[in-house]
Amino acid sequence: MAENKGIMVYGEVTEGKLSAITSELLGGGRHLADELKEELMCILVGDKLDDAAKKAISFGADKVFTVEDPLLKDYQTDSYVSVMEKAVKETAPRALLFGQTAVGRDLSPRLAFRLGTALAMDCIELSIDPATKLLQETRSVYGGNARATFCSDLLPQMVTVRQKAMTPLAPDDAKKGEVAAIKAELDPAKIRTKVLNTVKEEVAGVKLEDASIIVAGGRGIGGPDGFKQLEELAKALKGAVGASRPPSDNKWVPESWQIGLTGKIVSPEVYIAVAISGASQHLAGCSGAKNIIAINKDPEANIFKEARFGVVGDWKQVLPSFTQKVKELLAG
Numbered sequence: 001m002a003e004n005k006g007i008m009v010y011g012e013v014t015e016g017k018l019s020a021i022t023s024e025l026l027g028g029g030r031h032l033a034d035e036l037k038e039e040l041m042c043i044l045v046g047d048k049l050d051d052a053a054k055k056a057i058s059f060g061a062d063k064v065f066t067v068e069d070p071l072l073k074d075y076q077t078d079s080y081v082s083v084m085e086k087a088v089k090e091t092a093p094r095a096l097l098f099g100q101t102a103v104g105r106d107l108s109p110r111l112a113f114r115l116g117t118a119l120a121m122d123c124i125e126l127s128i129d130p131a132t133k134l135l136q137e138t139r140s141v142y143g144g145n146a147r148a149t150f151c152s153d154l155l156p157q158m159v160t161v162r163q164k165a166m167t168p169l170a171p172d173d174a175k176k177g178e179v180a181a182i183k184a185e186l187d188p189a190k191i192r193t194k195v196l197n198t199v200k201e202e203v204a205g206v207k208l209e210d211a212s213i214i215v216a217g218g219r220g221i222g223g224p225d226g227f228k229q230l231e232e233l234a235k236a237l238k239g240a241v242g243a244s245r246p247p248s249d250n251k252w253v254p255e256s257w258q259i260g261l262t263g264k265i266v267s268p269e270v271y272i273a274v275a276i277s278g279a280s281q282h283l284a285g286c287s288g289a290k291n292i293i294a295i296n297k298d299p300e301a302n303i304f305k306e307a308r309f310g311v312v313g314d315w316k317q318v319l320p321s322f323t324q325k326v327k328e329l330l331a332g
Protein backbone atom coordinates (compact mmCIF):
# COMPACT_ATOMS: atom_id res chain seq x y z
CA MET A 1 0.00 0.00 0.00
CA ALA A 2 1.19 3.52 -0.83
CA GLU A 3 2.37 5.86 1.93
CA ASN A 4 -0.65 7.45 3.61
CA LYS A 5 -0.86 11.12 2.67
CA GLY A 6 -3.39 13.93 2.67
CA ILE A 7 -6.68 14.62 4.40
CA MET A 8 -9.77 12.99 2.90
CA VAL A 9 -13.33 14.13 3.54
CA TYR A 10 -16.19 11.73 2.97
CA GLY A 11 -18.71 13.89 1.11
CA GLU A 12 -22.40 13.28 1.65
CA VAL A 13 -24.63 13.90 -1.35
CA THR A 14 -28.41 14.13 -1.04
CA GLU A 15 -30.50 14.41 -4.20
CA GLY A 16 -27.40 15.43 -6.13
CA LYS A 17 -26.44 18.19 -3.69
CA LEU A 18 -23.44 18.33 -1.41
CA SER A 19 -24.62 18.39 2.21
CA ALA A 20 -23.85 21.22 4.63
CA ILE A 21 -21.70 18.96 6.82
CA THR A 22 -19.44 18.25 3.84
CA SER A 23 -18.69 21.93 3.30
CA GLU A 24 -17.95 22.22 7.04
CA LEU A 25 -15.56 19.23 6.92
CA LEU A 26 -13.86 20.67 3.84
CA GLY A 27 -13.39 23.97 5.69
CA GLY A 28 -11.81 22.21 8.69
CA GLY A 29 -9.92 19.74 6.48
CA ARG A 30 -8.40 22.61 4.46
CA HIS A 31 -6.65 23.96 7.58
CA LEU A 32 -5.35 20.50 8.51
CA ALA A 33 -4.10 19.80 4.97
CA ASP A 34 -2.39 23.22 4.77
CA GLU A 35 -0.65 22.57 8.07
CA LEU A 36 0.60 19.24 6.75
CA LYS A 37 1.40 20.81 3.35
CA GLU A 38 -0.54 17.95 1.79
CA GLU A 39 -3.64 17.65 -0.38
CA LEU A 40 -7.24 18.00 0.72
CA MET A 41 -9.28 15.29 -0.97
CA CYS A 42 -12.97 14.56 -1.01
CA ILE A 43 -14.59 11.26 -1.86
CA LEU A 44 -18.13 11.14 -3.21
CA VAL A 45 -20.15 7.96 -3.58
CA GLY A 46 -23.45 7.86 -5.48
CA ASP A 47 -24.87 8.33 -8.93
CA LYS A 48 -24.39 11.42 -11.15
CA LEU A 49 -21.90 13.29 -9.00
CA ASP A 50 -20.59 15.97 -11.40
CA ASP A 51 -22.24 18.95 -9.73
CA ALA A 52 -21.39 17.79 -6.22
CA ALA A 53 -17.74 17.29 -7.28
CA LYS A 54 -17.55 20.89 -8.57
CA LYS A 55 -19.07 22.14 -5.32
CA ALA A 56 -16.55 20.17 -3.26
CA ILE A 57 -13.73 21.88 -5.16
CA SER A 58 -15.31 25.29 -4.66
CA PHE A 59 -15.42 24.56 -0.91
CA GLY A 60 -11.69 23.83 -0.77
CA ALA A 61 -10.93 20.31 -2.08
CA ASP A 62 -7.81 19.96 -4.26
CA LYS A 63 -8.93 16.61 -5.60
CA VAL A 64 -12.27 14.82 -5.71
CA PHE A 65 -12.65 11.07 -6.13
CA THR A 66 -16.01 9.89 -7.39
CA VAL A 67 -17.41 6.37 -7.16
CA GLU A 68 -20.48 6.28 -9.40
CA ASP A 69 -22.94 3.49 -10.03
CA PRO A 70 -26.75 3.44 -10.30
CA LEU A 71 -26.69 0.87 -7.46
CA LEU A 72 -25.14 3.57 -5.26
CA LYS A 73 -27.94 6.09 -5.83
CA ASP A 74 -29.14 5.82 -2.21
CA TYR A 75 -27.04 5.17 0.87
CA GLN A 76 -26.98 1.49 1.67
CA THR A 77 -24.60 -0.05 4.20
CA ASP A 78 -23.23 -3.08 2.32
CA SER A 79 -22.55 -1.35 -0.98
CA TYR A 80 -21.10 1.83 0.53
CA VAL A 81 -18.79 -0.01 2.96
CA SER A 82 -17.57 -2.18 0.10
CA VAL A 83 -16.78 0.67 -2.31
CA MET A 84 -15.29 2.84 0.43
CA GLU A 85 -12.96 0.03 1.53
CA LYS A 86 -11.68 -0.27 -2.02
CA ALA A 87 -11.43 3.51 -2.54
CA VAL A 88 -9.56 4.17 0.71
CA LYS A 89 -7.09 1.37 0.00
CA GLU A 90 -6.45 2.83 -3.47
CA THR A 91 -6.10 6.45 -2.34
CA ALA A 92 -4.36 5.89 1.04
CA PRO A 93 -5.21 9.12 2.87
CA ARG A 94 -3.49 9.98 6.14
CA ALA A 95 -6.82 10.85 7.76
CA LEU A 96 -10.44 10.32 6.84
CA LEU A 97 -13.16 12.70 8.09
CA PHE A 98 -16.88 11.84 8.25
CA GLY A 99 -19.80 13.86 9.55
CA GLN A 100 -21.46 12.67 12.76
CA THR A 101 -24.61 12.07 10.76
CA ALA A 102 -26.86 9.05 10.27
CA VAL A 103 -24.68 7.96 7.32
CA GLY A 104 -21.35 8.81 8.99
CA ARG A 105 -22.31 6.92 12.14
CA ASP A 106 -23.34 3.85 10.18
CA LEU A 107 -20.55 3.77 7.63
CA SER A 108 -17.42 4.82 9.54
CA PRO A 109 -17.25 2.13 12.28
CA ARG A 110 -17.79 -0.65 9.74
CA LEU A 111 -15.17 0.82 7.44
CA ALA A 112 -12.68 1.29 10.30
CA PHE A 113 -13.10 -2.39 11.16
CA ARG A 114 -12.52 -3.45 7.54
CA LEU A 115 -9.42 -1.25 7.31
CA GLY A 116 -8.09 -2.45 10.67
CA THR A 117 -7.83 1.09 12.01
CA ALA A 118 -9.31 3.07 14.90
CA LEU A 119 -12.14 5.61 14.84
CA ALA A 120 -12.86 8.56 17.14
CA MET A 121 -16.53 9.51 16.91
CA ASP A 122 -18.33 12.80 17.49
CA CYS A 123 -15.17 14.95 17.54
CA ILE A 124 -15.56 18.66 18.16
CA GLU A 125 -12.00 19.77 17.40
CA LEU A 126 -9.16 18.43 15.29
CA SER A 127 -5.54 19.54 15.10
CA ILE A 128 -2.23 18.22 13.84
CA ASP A 129 0.70 17.30 16.07
CA PRO A 130 3.58 18.83 14.05
CA ALA A 131 6.10 16.32 15.44
CA THR A 132 4.24 13.17 14.40
CA LYS A 133 1.85 14.63 11.78
CA LEU A 134 -0.88 12.71 13.60
CA LEU A 135 -4.39 14.03 14.07
CA GLN A 136 -5.33 15.03 17.63
CA GLU A 137 -9.01 14.23 18.06
CA THR A 138 -10.96 16.09 20.73
CA ARG A 139 -14.33 14.76 21.91
CA SER A 140 -16.74 15.73 24.58
CA VAL A 141 -16.97 13.00 27.26
CA TYR A 142 -18.98 12.20 30.41
CA GLY A 143 -22.21 13.56 28.94
CA GLY A 144 -20.59 16.84 27.95
CA ASN A 145 -18.91 17.51 31.32
CA ALA A 146 -15.32 17.15 30.08
CA ARG A 147 -13.24 17.00 26.91
CA ALA A 148 -10.71 14.34 26.02
CA THR A 149 -8.15 14.36 23.23
CA PHE A 150 -7.31 11.07 21.52
CA CYS A 151 -4.63 10.11 19.05
CA SER A 152 -4.23 6.78 17.31
CA ASP A 153 -1.16 5.91 15.28
CA LEU A 154 -3.07 3.49 13.04
CA LEU A 155 -3.46 4.87 9.53
CA PRO A 156 -5.66 6.13 8.09
CA GLN A 157 -6.77 7.91 11.23
CA MET A 158 -10.56 8.05 11.14
CA VAL A 159 -12.96 10.47 12.81
CA THR A 160 -16.55 11.58 12.69
CA VAL A 161 -17.07 15.29 13.37
CA ARG A 162 -20.09 16.89 15.00
CA GLN A 163 -22.18 19.18 12.82
CA LYS A 164 -21.28 22.87 13.07
CA ALA A 165 -17.99 22.07 14.84
CA MET A 166 -16.13 23.32 11.74
CA THR A 167 -16.70 26.35 9.56
CA PRO A 168 -17.00 26.13 5.77
CA LEU A 169 -14.87 28.36 3.57
CA ALA A 170 -16.66 30.84 1.34
CA PRO A 171 -17.27 28.88 -1.90
CA ASP A 172 -14.98 29.87 -4.76
CA ASP A 173 -16.46 28.69 -8.07
CA ALA A 174 -13.28 29.74 -9.91
CA LYS A 175 -11.11 27.35 -7.86
CA LYS A 176 -9.54 24.58 -9.95
CA GLY A 177 -9.27 21.00 -8.82
CA GLU A 178 -8.91 17.51 -10.15
CA VAL A 179 -11.75 14.98 -10.40
CA ALA A 180 -10.81 11.30 -10.67
CA ALA A 181 -13.18 8.36 -11.02
CA ILE A 182 -12.74 5.18 -9.02
CA LYS A 183 -14.47 2.05 -10.35
CA ALA A 184 -17.19 0.75 -8.04
CA GLU A 185 -16.81 -2.92 -9.08
CA LEU A 186 -19.84 -3.80 -6.99
CA ASP A 187 -21.09 -7.33 -6.73
CA PRO A 188 -24.91 -6.92 -6.52
CA ALA A 189 -25.15 -10.37 -4.88
CA LYS A 190 -23.29 -9.00 -1.84
CA ILE A 191 -25.90 -6.27 -1.24
CA ARG A 192 -28.13 -7.82 1.39
CA THR A 193 -30.57 -4.97 1.97
CA LYS A 194 -32.65 -2.73 -0.30
CA VAL A 195 -34.10 0.74 0.25
CA LEU A 196 -37.83 0.21 -0.39
CA ASN A 197 -39.07 3.64 0.55
CA THR A 198 -37.76 6.91 1.94
CA VAL A 199 -39.96 9.01 4.20
CA LYS A 200 -38.96 12.63 4.47
CA GLU A 201 -39.37 14.30 7.85
CA GLU A 202 -41.84 17.18 7.43
CA VAL A 203 -40.15 20.33 8.65
CA ALA A 204 -41.90 23.67 8.64
CA GLY A 205 -39.20 26.36 8.45
CA VAL A 206 -35.56 25.70 9.27
CA LYS A 207 -34.27 22.21 10.16
CA LEU A 208 -33.08 21.95 13.76
CA GLU A 209 -29.59 20.74 12.82
CA ASP A 210 -29.14 23.53 10.27
CA ALA A 211 -30.60 26.37 12.34
CA SER A 212 -28.23 29.09 13.45
CA ILE A 213 -30.73 30.17 16.12
CA ILE A 214 -32.64 27.65 18.26
CA VAL A 215 -35.31 28.41 20.84
CA ALA A 216 -35.65 25.35 23.08
CA GLY A 217 -38.20 24.71 25.80
CA GLY A 218 -38.13 22.44 28.83
CA ARG A 219 -40.49 20.91 31.34
CA GLY A 220 -41.12 24.36 32.81
CA ILE A 221 -43.03 25.34 29.66
CA GLY A 222 -45.84 23.24 31.09
CA GLY A 223 -47.57 21.96 27.95
CA PRO A 224 -47.97 22.19 24.18
CA ASP A 225 -49.60 25.64 24.25
CA GLY A 226 -46.50 27.22 25.74
CA PHE A 227 -44.45 25.95 22.81
CA LYS A 228 -46.56 28.11 20.47
CA GLN A 229 -44.90 31.15 22.07
CA LEU A 230 -41.48 29.61 21.50
CA GLU A 231 -42.43 29.01 17.86
CA GLU A 232 -43.40 32.66 17.51
CA LEU A 233 -39.98 33.80 18.73
CA ALA A 234 -38.19 31.22 16.58
CA LYS A 235 -40.13 32.36 13.53
CA ALA A 236 -39.23 36.01 14.15
CA LEU A 237 -35.55 35.02 14.42
CA LYS A 238 -35.75 32.66 11.40
CA GLY A 239 -34.71 29.87 13.73
CA ALA A 240 -36.00 26.48 14.82
CA VAL A 241 -37.67 25.16 17.96
CA GLY A 242 -36.19 22.37 20.06
CA ALA A 243 -36.92 20.81 23.42
CA SER A 244 -35.45 18.94 26.34
CA ARG A 245 -36.58 15.37 26.91
CA PRO A 246 -39.67 15.89 29.15
CA PRO A 247 -41.69 17.85 26.53
CA SER A 248 -40.87 15.19 23.98
CA ASP A 249 -41.65 12.29 26.40
CA ASN A 250 -44.94 14.00 27.30
CA LYS A 251 -45.82 14.38 23.60
CA TRP A 252 -46.08 18.17 23.88
CA VAL A 253 -43.74 18.33 20.88
CA PRO A 254 -42.56 15.85 18.21
CA GLU A 255 -39.82 13.44 19.29
CA SER A 256 -37.59 14.84 16.55
CA TRP A 257 -37.33 18.10 18.51
CA GLN A 258 -35.49 16.51 21.42
CA ILE A 259 -31.97 17.79 21.98
CA GLY A 260 -29.42 15.96 24.09
CA LEU A 261 -27.63 12.72 24.71
CA THR A 262 -30.51 10.65 23.35
CA GLY A 263 -31.77 13.37 21.00
CA LYS A 264 -30.19 15.64 18.42
CA ILE A 265 -26.84 17.35 18.78
CA VAL A 266 -26.92 20.95 17.66
CA SER A 267 -24.32 23.70 17.45
CA PRO A 268 -26.15 26.92 16.57
CA GLU A 269 -24.81 30.44 16.93
CA VAL A 270 -27.48 31.18 19.54
CA TYR A 271 -29.35 28.71 21.76
CA ILE A 272 -32.17 30.19 23.83
CA ALA A 273 -32.97 27.72 26.61
CA VAL A 274 -36.35 28.48 28.14
CA ALA A 275 -37.34 26.73 31.40
CA ILE A 276 -34.63 24.11 30.95
CA SER A 277 -32.62 23.19 34.07
CA GLY A 278 -29.41 22.29 32.20
CA ALA A 279 -29.01 18.60 33.04
CA SER A 280 -25.80 17.12 31.66
CA GLN A 281 -27.78 14.89 29.29
CA HIS A 282 -29.39 17.97 27.77
CA LEU A 283 -26.13 19.92 27.62
CA ALA A 284 -24.57 17.00 25.73
CA GLY A 285 -26.72 18.09 22.81
CA CYS A 286 -26.33 21.87 22.96
CA SER A 287 -22.99 22.66 24.59
CA GLY A 288 -21.55 23.21 21.12
CA ALA A 289 -23.71 26.33 20.76
CA LYS A 290 -21.62 29.50 20.38
CA ASN A 291 -23.89 31.45 22.77
CA ILE A 292 -26.45 30.09 25.25
CA ILE A 293 -29.10 32.44 26.57
CA ALA A 294 -31.06 31.01 29.51
CA ILE A 295 -34.44 32.03 30.87
CA ASN A 296 -35.21 30.27 34.13
CA LYS A 297 -37.01 31.22 37.34
CA ASP A 298 -34.44 29.37 39.48
CA PRO A 299 -31.25 31.43 39.90
CA GLU A 300 -29.41 28.22 40.91
CA ALA A 301 -30.34 26.35 37.72
CA ASN A 302 -27.32 24.62 36.19
CA ILE A 303 -28.04 26.14 32.77
CA PHE A 304 -26.78 29.51 34.06
CA LYS A 305 -23.28 27.98 34.47
CA GLU A 306 -23.20 27.32 30.72
CA ALA A 307 -25.07 30.44 29.59
CA ARG A 308 -23.41 33.56 28.25
CA PHE A 309 -26.49 35.61 29.09
CA GLY A 310 -29.23 34.74 31.55
CA VAL A 311 -32.56 36.08 32.70
CA VAL A 312 -33.88 34.93 36.09
CA GLY A 313 -37.64 35.05 35.83
CA ASP A 314 -40.87 33.42 34.82
CA TRP A 315 -40.73 32.74 31.09
CA LYS A 316 -44.41 33.64 30.78
CA GLN A 317 -43.47 37.19 31.67
CA VAL A 318 -40.05 37.39 30.03
CA LEU A 319 -40.77 35.77 26.66
CA PRO A 320 -43.64 37.94 25.35
CA SER A 321 -41.72 41.19 25.89
CA PHE A 322 -38.50 39.62 24.56
CA THR A 323 -40.32 38.45 21.41
CA GLN A 324 -41.94 41.86 21.00
CA LYS A 325 -38.56 43.60 21.28
CA VAL A 326 -36.96 41.20 18.78
CA LYS A 327 -39.77 41.90 16.30
CA GLU A 328 -39.38 45.66 16.74
CA LEU A 329 -35.61 45.53 16.29
CA LEU A 330 -35.89 43.32 13.20
CA ALA A 331 -38.58 45.55 11.70
CA GLY A 332 -36.54 48.70 12.30
Ligand SMILES: Cc1cc2nc3c(=O)[nH]c(=O)nc-3n(C[C@H](O)[C@H](O)[C@H](O)COP(=O)(O)OP(=O)(O)OC[C@H]3O[C@@H](n4cnc5c(N)ncnc54)[C@H](O)[C@@H]3O)c2cc1C
Pocket (backbone or CB within 6 Å): 217, 218, 219, 220, 221, 243, 244, 245, 246, 247, 258, 259, 260, 261, 262, 263, 264, 274, 275, 276, 277, 278, 279, 280, 281, 282, 285, 295, 296, 297, 298, 301, 313, 314, 315, 316
Ligand atom coordinates in the same frame (compact mmCIF):
# COMPACT_ATOMS: atom_id res chain seq x y z
C1 LIG B 1 -29.86 8.03 29.82
C2 LIG B 1 -30.53 9.38 29.83
C3 LIG B 1 -30.61 10.09 28.65
C4 LIG B 1 -31.22 11.34 28.64
N1 LIG B 1 -31.27 12.04 27.46
C5 LIG B 1 -31.75 13.30 27.47
C6 LIG B 1 -31.75 14.08 26.30
O1 LIG B 1 -31.36 13.65 25.21
N2 LIG B 1 -32.22 15.35 26.38
C7 LIG B 1 -32.67 15.89 27.54
O2 LIG B 1 -33.07 17.07 27.54
N3 LIG B 1 -32.70 15.15 28.66
C8 LIG B 1 -32.28 13.88 28.65
N4 LIG B 1 -32.34 13.14 29.80
C9 LIG B 1 -33.09 13.68 30.95
C10 LIG B 1 -32.27 14.65 31.78
O3 LIG B 1 -31.57 13.95 32.78
C11 LIG B 1 -33.19 15.68 32.48
O4 LIG B 1 -34.15 15.00 33.24
C12 LIG B 1 -33.91 16.59 31.50
O5 LIG B 1 -33.00 17.18 30.61
C13 LIG B 1 -34.63 17.69 32.27
O6 LIG B 1 -35.36 18.47 31.38
P1 LIG B 1 -35.80 19.93 31.78
O7 LIG B 1 -34.61 20.76 32.04
O8 LIG B 1 -36.75 20.37 30.75
O9 LIG B 1 -36.66 19.67 33.11
P2 LIG B 1 -36.33 19.99 34.62
O10 LIG B 1 -35.00 19.46 35.02
O11 LIG B 1 -37.52 19.54 35.40
O12 LIG B 1 -36.21 21.56 34.65
C14 LIG B 1 -37.27 22.42 34.43
C15 LIG B 1 -36.73 23.81 34.63
O13 LIG B 1 -37.74 24.75 34.31
C16 LIG B 1 -37.65 25.83 35.24
N5 LIG B 1 -38.96 26.45 35.26
C17 LIG B 1 -40.15 25.91 35.68
N6 LIG B 1 -41.16 26.78 35.50
C18 LIG B 1 -40.61 27.89 34.99
C19 LIG B 1 -41.14 29.14 34.58
N7 LIG B 1 -42.45 29.41 34.67
N8 LIG B 1 -40.30 30.07 34.08
C20 LIG B 1 -38.95 29.83 34.00
N9 LIG B 1 -38.41 28.66 34.37
C21 LIG B 1 -39.22 27.69 34.84
C22 LIG B 1 -37.24 25.19 36.53
O14 LIG B 1 -36.61 26.14 37.38
C23 LIG B 1 -36.28 24.12 36.07
O15 LIG B 1 -34.95 24.60 36.04
C24 LIG B 1 -31.75 11.88 29.83
C25 LIG B 1 -31.66 11.15 31.02
C26 LIG B 1 -31.07 9.92 31.02
C27 LIG B 1 -30.97 9.16 32.31
